[in-house]
Amino acid sequence: MTIFAVLMPMPQRQITELIEDKFSSDYLRLNETQYLVSFRGTAVDLSRELGLYDPKKPDEPPTGSAIVLSTSSYFGRAPNTVWDWMKSKLEASSSG
Numbered sequence: 001m002t003i004f005a006v007l008m009p010m011p012q013r014q015i016t017e018l019i020e021d022k023f024s025s026d027y028l029r030l031n032e033t034q035y036l037v038s039f040r041g042t043a044v045d046l047s048r049e050l051g052l053y054d055p056k057k058p059d060e061p062p063t064g065s066a067i068v069l070s071t072s073s074y075f076g077r078a079p080n081t082v083w084d085w086m087k088s089k090l091e092a093s094s095s096g
Helices: 013-022 043-049 080-094
Strands: 002-007 027-031 034-039 067-070
Touching (some): 002 043, 013 027, 013 034, 027 080, 034 043, 043 067
Antiparallel strands (some): 002 034
């Protein structure tokens, strides 16, 4: 699976609840506006799943506002729980 960063400009309960309900075992909350989500699909697919924007239904009201970024590599400084979560999700996708 791909790991996506979902970045909200401010806390948004509706988006947070959608992430935590739809991806209950495939998300990691970094803080109240930043989530990592492991998902099979594209950034557009995840945006659609979260109700942010659907190109096929451009007039549908959004659930909120967020940027969805897919990762191709990662590096930095974070708690071990972040690195462990990312490693487990990336290894799971390469094994099946």
